[in-house]
Amino acid sequence: xxxxxxxxxxxxxxxxxxxxxxxxxxxxxxxxxxxxxxxxxxxxxxxxxxxxxxxxxxxxxxxxxxxxxxxxxxxxxxxxxxxxxxxxxxxxxxxxxxxxxxxxxxxxxxxxxxxxxxxxxxxxxxxxxxxxxxxxxxxxxxxxxxxxxxxxxxxxxxxxxxxxxxxxxxxxxxxxxxxxxxxxxxxxxxxxxxxxxxxxxxxxxxxxxxxxxxxxxxxxxxxxxxxxxxxxxxxxxxxxxxxxxxxxxxxxxxxxxxxxxxxxxxxxxxxxxxxxxxxxxxxxxxxxxxxxxxxxxxxxxxxxxxxxxxxxxxxxxxxxxxxxxxxxxxxxxxxxxxxxxxxxxxxxxxxxxxxxxxxxxxxxxxxxxxxxxxxxxxxxxxxxxxxxxxxxxxxxxxxxxxxxxxxxxxxxxxxxxxxxxxxxxxxxxxxxxxxxxxxxxxxxxxxxxxxxxxxxxxxxxxxxxxxxxxxxxxxxxxxxxxxxxxxxxxx
Ligand code: HEC
Ligand code: HEC
Ligand code: HEC
Ligand code: HEC
Ligand code: HEC
Ligand code: HEC
Numbered sequence: 001x002x003x004x005x006x007x008x009x010x011x012x013x014x015x016x017x018x019x020x021x022x023x024x025x026x027x028x029x030x031x032x033x034x035x036x037x038x039x040x041x042x043x044x045x046x047x048x049x050x051x052x053x054x055x056x057x058x059x060x061x062x063x064x065x066x067x068x069x070x071x072x073x074x075x076x077x078x079x080x081x082x083x084x085x086x087x088x089x090x091x092x093x094x095x096x097x098x099x100x101x102x103x104x105x106x107x108x109x110x111x112x113x114x115x116x117x118x119x120x121x122x123x124x125x126x127x128x129x130x131x132x133x134x135x136x137x138x139x140x141x142x143x144x145x146x147x148x149x150x151x152x153x154x155x156x157x158x159x160x161x162x163x164x165x166x167x168x169x170x171x172x173x174x175x176x177x178x179x180x181x182x183x184x185x186x187x188x189x190x191x192x193x194x195x196x197x198x199x200x201x202x203x204x205x206x207x208x209x210x211x212x213x214x215x216x217x218x219x220x221x222x223x224x225x226x227x228x229x230x231x232x233x234x235x236x237x238x239x240x241x242x243x244x245x246x247x248x249x250x251x252x253x254x255x256x257x258x259x260x261x262x263x264x265x266x267x268x269x270x271x272x273x274x275x276x277x278x279x280x281x282x283x284x285x286x287x288x289x290x291x292x293x294x295x296x297x298x299x300x301x302x303x304x305x306x307x308x309x310x311x312x313x314x315x316x317x318x319x320x321x322x323x324x325x326x327x328x329x330x331x332x333x334x335x336x337x338x339x340x341x342x343x344x345x346x347x348x349x350x351x352x353x354x355x356x357x358x359x360x361x362x363x364x365x366x367x368x369x370x371x372x373x374x375x376x377x378x379x380x381x382x383x384x385x386x387x388x389x390x391x392x393x394x395x396x397x398x399x400x401x402x403x404x405x406x407x408x409x410x411x412x413x414x415x416x417x418x419x420x421x422x423x424x425x426x427x428x429x430x431x432x433x434x435x436x437x438x439x440x441x442x443x444x445x446x447x448x449x450x451x452x453x454x455x456x457x458x459x460x461x462x463x464x465x466x467x468x469x470x471x472x473x474x475x476x477x478x479x480x481x482x483x484x485x486x487x488x489x490x491x
Contacts, residue, residue, distance in 0.1 A: 016076040016091060025071025032064035036123070054135055058127040062120070069116065131181070137162035141188040147196070147408035151326040154400055160214070165325065168210040176203075196408040200280060200322065207317035211324075215317075217250075217265050224248050226451075229340035232475055233353035233491075237339065237346045240475050241462055243455045261450055264315055271315040273428070274307055279414055280319070283427040286442065287312070298433040298442050320417050320425070328410040330421055330489035331359035334397045343393045345386050354380045355394050360490045365404050370395050410489055420487050425450065430482075447472055 016022075039057035084090040096102050130136055138149035152158060157165070167177040180203075187193045223245040232238040249260015264271050268291035276282045284303035288296045313319075329337070335355045338344045344351060358376045363369035374391050381387040402409045414422045423430075431445040444450060452469030455462045479486070 016079050017072065019075045019079040021078055022072045022075030025068045025073075025075055027068070028071060029065055029068025032061045032068060033119075036061040036065065036119070052140070054130045054133075055140060058123065058130040062123045062127065065116075065119075131178070132161065132163040132167070134161050137166070141185075143405055144188050144193055144197070147328075147403040147406050148326050150400055150403070151328060155325050155327055157325045160325070164213070165210050166205070168205050168213070170209075173205055173209075195406045196403075196412045197406070198278075199413055200318070204318060211317045211321075217262065221250055222248065222260070225454075230336050230475075231339050231346060231352045233350075233356070235349050237348075237350070237352045238475075239346070239458045241456065241458060242453060242472075243462065243465075244451045244453045246451045247449075261320075264320075265317065272312050273315060273319075274312055276303075280313075280416075281414055281423060281427065284433075286428050286433055296435060296440070298428075298435055298440075300430075300433050322416045323413065326413070327415065328408070328413050329397070329401045330410045331356045331397075332487075332490055334401060335359070335394075338393050338397060344390050348381065348384070348386060348390065350380075351390065355390065356490055358394055359398060359402070363402075363404055366399065366402075369398050369402065369404065373398060420483050421489055422484055423482065424484075426482060426484075 036057065039053060039061060043053050043057050080091055097106070134149075138145050138152065152162070163177075167173050184193075225243070226246055227241065227243045230240045230242075232240060247260040249262045250258055263269065270289040272287045272289075273283050274285040276284055284300040284305075285307055286298045288298075290296075335344065335352060338355075339346045339352065344355060346352075354377065358373045361372060361376070363372055373394050377387055377391045377394065381390075410421075416422065416424045416427075418424045419426045428442055429445045429449075431441055433442045434440065447453075448469045452467075453472055454465050454467065454469070456470065456473060
């Protein structure tokens with residue numbers, strides 16, 4: 001504390017900072033600065049960066065550093081006010097360069113200030129990168145984001161960062177995402193998030209500004225060949241294959257014919273729709289505006305409601321590709337794939353139906369599930385040495401597609417591409433959406449409009465390729481009705 005004498009005449013410039021608030025601030029600032037450096041070194045030297053170290057280094061330590069500095073000045077301000085109250089004179093806030101002690105103090109402050117500015121520049125750059133990283137988005141709150149992270153890591157976008165699809169470029173969305181992100185950090189910390197995380201995301205950035213940074217519509221190309229390998233659930237696991245050309249089409253007349261499936265994304269067309277449920281699985285109303293500005297409206301039979309323009313959504317990539325990064329395979333698809341790759345031995349009798357069954361039992365947590373799968377499969381094939389590898393494959397399928405802690409699995413996340421397990425394209429292309437005069441339905445609703453089946457069946461059948469396409473021969477009996485009425489994931 002300054003002496004009585006010095007208080008009445010001239011104040012040493014630093015005396016204002018000699019109070020307990022400023023001292024506390026100084027200690028906090030110095031401590032966090034030290035921790036920042038220590039953590040920085042730890043983060044740089046670790047082989048795999050750890051999201052928690054990241055949070056401490058780039059968010060917690062800087063926050064403490066800043067509050068320390070703030071406290072340091074608040075203390076001085078408080079002290080000045082106190083002196084003013086006691087003496088009626090406010091000590092001047094000036095630096096007297098003729099006093100050597102002040103000169104020294106000024107130099108120390110200046111160097112400290114510059115160092116602080118430099119650090120905060122480096123710090124905020126790192127903080128920015130860190131909060132955009134897959135580490136932060138996917139791993140920091142590991143149970144919450146585990147389903148999204150695991151499915152993402154096994155998807156086609158495993159090296160595209162979360163932020164490239166969920167935030168994209170530009171300051172506006174950056175700020176928006178940090179605001180909602182702050183709420184998410186809070187929700188995670190206080191265990192207030194829904195399980196499973198709901199979909200669709202209401203305020204997802206328009207796909208033009210994210211997906212199209214990498215997949216621009218002019219680039220889309222004609223037909224894509226797809227081969228689907230299935231195994232039936234009979235005793236011999238009869239293979240059944242469909243090989244087809246998907247008429248994906250393009251969006252640029254100088255690169256090929258415009259049309260096909262990506263017709264919806266042709267920049268000149270505008271397709272809008274109204275969904276009557278949160279999950280966007282029921283679409284009773286569609287409006288098309290063609291390049292000439294001609295508007296056509298289609299309605300499904302019983303839909304007579306007034307359309308509220310605020311609820312109308314313009315179709316973009318996400319209305320078909322809603323699972324580009326987080327795809328939950330159904331038990332049926334996952335087992336078909338593992339069998340076609342030879343990871344599950346298709347010579348084991350009824351292995352298809354048994355493996356699928358083991359995956360459809362409800363388990364409360366992962367440990368129980370892995371145990372349950374092993375028990376069920378061992379009982380189904382006692383004393384068969386081949387079952388060991390089957391068990392571990394079925395367990396792997398479980399770990400990649402089922403997340404009981406978050407209640408997340410295929411049936412919680414509709415997949416809008418195709419029409420097997422979810423209505424998908426048939427939400428609009430069901431042949432029932434008509435114009436008001438009833439004369440026109442949405443085109444493309446027969447089995448050859450979106451794809452042509454080149455070959456199907458098994459063995460010899462697959463050698464007969466028919467470029468003009470063949471009618472689909474459903475395995476077993478002829479069937480009637482929407483595919484997703486029967487194919488719900490276990491079939
Ligand atoms: C290729 C783009 C892409 C990448 C990369 C990506 N996502 Fe997604 N994500 C999406 C799309 C598209 C949706 C579904 C949006 C919809 O239907 O509204 C989605 C949905 C989500 C959801 C909501 C729940 C759900 O599954 O629908 C969460 C949470 C999520 N993503 C987190 C992440 C995290 C964490 C990462 C990084 C580990 C990530 N995403 C990477 C595109 C992506
Ligand atoms: C940062 C670049 C980038 C962004 C952003 C991006 N993708 Fe991709 N996408 C890729 C790459 C790379 C591939 C893999 C290409 C390949 O396999 O030839 C890919 C593959 C795909 C495929 C083919 C998947 C398959 O199964 O083979 C689809 C469909 C796709 N992306 C859709 C989307 C959608 C929808 C979005 C927006 C939500 C999106 N992408 C955002 C880079 C990106
Ligand atoms: C009407 C539904 C629909 C819309 C809208 C749509 N796509 Fe597709 N897209 C498809 C289908 C169907 C395929 C065929 C591949 C398949 O079956 O997985 C495909 C294929 C692709 C592929 C993969 C090509 C390859 O070589 O594997 C990419 C990439 C892609 N789309 C990106 C996009 C992007 C980006 C947008 C938005 C600008 C978009 N799509 C809009 C339905 C759609
Ligand atoms: C929101 C409703 C909606 C959904 C969902 C939708 N479409 Fe369409 N689609 C349309 C409309 C509207 C047209 C324009 C046809 C017309 O006016 O008759 C169209 C046109 C098409 C065409 C014809 C393009 C041409 O060259 O004329 C194809 C092929 C097509 N869609 C495939 C698909 C596929 C595949 C999917 C699913 C992955 C799909 N659509 C999902 C509404 C939809
Ligand atoms: C509006 C366009 C459209 C129409 C109409 C259509 N399909 Fe498809 N179909 C698709 C798309 C898109 C996929 C690819 C889904 C994917 O990428 O996995 C597909 C996939 C399939 C598959 C592979 C199933 C799978 O997902 O494992 C079969 C089989 C099939 N279609 C049969 C048919 C039959 C039979 C009809 C007539 C009743 C039909 N399709 C009508 C768009 C269409
Ligand atoms: C009335 C119910 C029903 C309807 C509707 C139906 N299926 Fe099937 N589907 C079955 C049954 C039952 C099997 C035999 C399953 C087995 O033995 O594994 C089957 C098998 C299949 C398989 C091969 C097996 C597999 O692993 O998936 C394909 C592909 C298939 N259906 C496609 C379709 C398509 C595409 C549609 C719509 C055009 C459709 N199904 C409509 C009941 C149906």
